[in-house]
Amino acid sequence: MTTTIPRHMQRDRFAPVPETQAARDEDDFPTIRTALGTTARLVTRYADVREVLGDAERFSNTGLPRLPTPDDGPDTADPRAGNLLATDPPEHTRLRRLLTGEFTVKRIRRLEPRITEIVDDHLDAMAAAGPPADLVSAFALPVPSLVICELLGVPYADRDEFQGRATRQIDLSLSLEERGRVAAESRAYMGELVDRAWSDPGDDMLGMLVREHGDDLERSELIGIASLLLIAGHETTANMLGLGTLALLRAPDQLAVVRDEPGAVAPAIEELLRYLSVVHSGVPRLARHDTTVGGRPVAAGELLVLSLPAANRDPAATEHPDDLDVTRAIAPHVAFGHGVHHCLGAPLARAEMAVAFPALLRRFPGLALGIPFDEVEFRSATVVHGLRALPVTW
């Protein structure tokens, strides 16, 4: 089958492709093809993206196209149960409130010592092995993977399996049936972990959900929640760390600011989130009625794909939006989304980055790209933009 990458997932290195950027100035929302083969309208302006994401009454997360479910799958429950991104209020509110307490700013701060330990262990291993190294496989991917595994209660030893399945589910070179089968395998794997937590709940988040909310949650809902947290918890931060390091290596003055000025780290991370916008679009929204967005008409039943990188580079919201400037006054961004589905794990992602970037740059002050920039392989045909590898030396 053809493997044309949907337009909202096409990138020119860090940026969305020029035709997606240009769509902000068009009179109408362009029609594009999604990764599931259906058509959708592409929304690219910052104000429009906020308008759609901020209004769950007009724009729904339910009834969206999905991967086919294999008839002979091991689990016949609704594959979308518990997936917060496939629910609307009030169902969404009920599920989200079970989890929010685990992701308060204070709770995440308590994890910082452990995050620091995990970061330092991986930097020690890199230093011991000596240069060169692939920063993605040695640091950017394993750090957030280990953090989310410990937090959730997923065996880190299984990471190759679940990461492989996560990648194949969104691999556009595979048939929809194959991707549906992989998705069913993922649910079956998480089902085993959920059953184990049900019979012997541990101190991790799966154990907490069983102990405190076991009576209010269906097994399939717990599987959905855990699957979403596992994927969302590492793919995103991992790609921010890889792409972010590359972007900083291209801007040595800004790299020095992040390395040497502790007070500059938090705003620098917001700027990297805005500039890189690793999540191409998140989940599309379905218009419930005929309506308008930013004055442009949208028909009932139309699917809207929100380009987060295009919105985050909208000159109407940010000056010189195509420049990375970690010293700018915090620019508003929708890298974590907006509205009721705003990223639940945002405080965790911010904490991981706030530990990882300065620690990496201080440990290896001579960190440099190990290959010419033109040869760095970007990987955009997945839900999250990133790098296949980042060869570095020091």
Place this chain on the structure above:
Amino acid sequence: MKIQADRDVCIGAGNCVLAAEDVFDQDDEALVEVLEDHPGPDQESEVRNAVAQCPSGALSLVDD
């Protein structure tokens, strides 16, 4: 300037706490708690930031 926070609308994202830690906090369910509903002039810019970054629209500023 007075801060109004609607806890029925709040989704517990925590952006306000990160933007203005002296003014906002979260309860055990992550819902917003306003520590200082009449912020001083020195806090105004961070409070405006917090309101702008609230993803759920739970925060607003009203004149006294």
